[in-house]
Amino acid sequence: MSVLVTGGAGYIGCHMVIDLLNAGEEVVVIDNLTTGFDWAVQNAGKLYVGDIADDALVSRIIAGHKVEAVIHFAGSVIVPESVSDPLKYYLNNTAKSRSLIETCVRAGVKHFIFSSTAAVYGMPDAASVNEDVPLNPMSPYGRSKLMTEWMLRDMAAAHDMTFAALRYFNVAGGDPEGRVGQSTANATHLIKVACQTALGIRDHMDVFGDDYPTVDGTCVRDYIHVSDLAAAHTAALTYLRQGGESIIANCGYGHGFSVKQVIEAVERAAGHGFTVKSAPRRPGDPASVVSDPTRAKTILGWKPQYDDLDQIVTHALNWENHLRKRNA
DSSP: OEEEEETTTSHHHHHHHHHHHHTTOOEEEEEOOSSOOGGGSOTTSEEEESOTTOHHHHHHHHHHTTEEEEEEOOSOOOHHHHHHOHHHHIIIIIIHHHHHHHHHHHHTOOEEEEEEEGGGGOSOSSSSBOTTSOOOOOSHHHHHHHHHHHHHHHHHHHSSOEEEEEEEOEEEOOOTTSSOOOOOTTOOOHHHHHHHHHTTSSSOEEEEOSOSSSSSSSOEEOEEEHHHHHHHHHHHHHHHHTTOOOEEEEESOSOOEEHHHHHHHHHHHHTSOOOEEEEOOOTTOOSEEOBOOHHHHHTSOOOOSOOOHHHHHHHHHHHHHHHHHHTO
């Protein structure tokens, strides 16, 4: 029996492959390499280059590798792009997920773990966001992910397959052993942008808004180390295999840091400052979004190992420096 990781050559997916291999799982990956990299898939994982909506290919993979569970990361993830090109997101994140789910049901896959997002909450009026907060996604990205959650809920009610939908907060960092990390050149993640600026890859970085009702006027977010996020998926897989009911759970640490605090952490890791400019607020950015991860910890038994901003930033900076040398 094996686990199929869709989008397994991407940022979070390649860390998932490592975590599964460390757990002794047989791993197979499908990725169209639009934003992923074939070299990011560890040697013990089998990579198929293709599309998750290719029913014939996915069916062959499931049958040929006796796939018992699917962990689904493949999709598009840039919120502003989803606003300017919504149909791309409803295709990649919703329609293609529907095709994948149908193929899995037909092939008899037992468990499905889905990469969802805190964007389904929109701008919650709560200091700490649990899974029962009203859902009000503000972007096509968030809506496209929520639609897939709905499909999974309805699928599980009608078929013999359980699911876990994990709602990510702000994913950051890189593999502690330096094997993989966030490698997309134009990624918009704050910590990656700050690390690139510290290394001189960018001449400056912008802070979008400094007048929010927070500790220092900049937005506060809950940053989770990518390796801890991968471990949450493995915990969800174990939970489902042991007979657990389908579940939706937040993945975050339950506390946040401001943009300025993140920049200060990057400066500490780099050993120097860098140019930061003030820019206007971006439409739709809430002042603060922090998770309540109680459900993941108590029901899935998830135990984070890297809940430390300086450690997250150091791993991200180390990987960015590795990429700079690799691409030189």
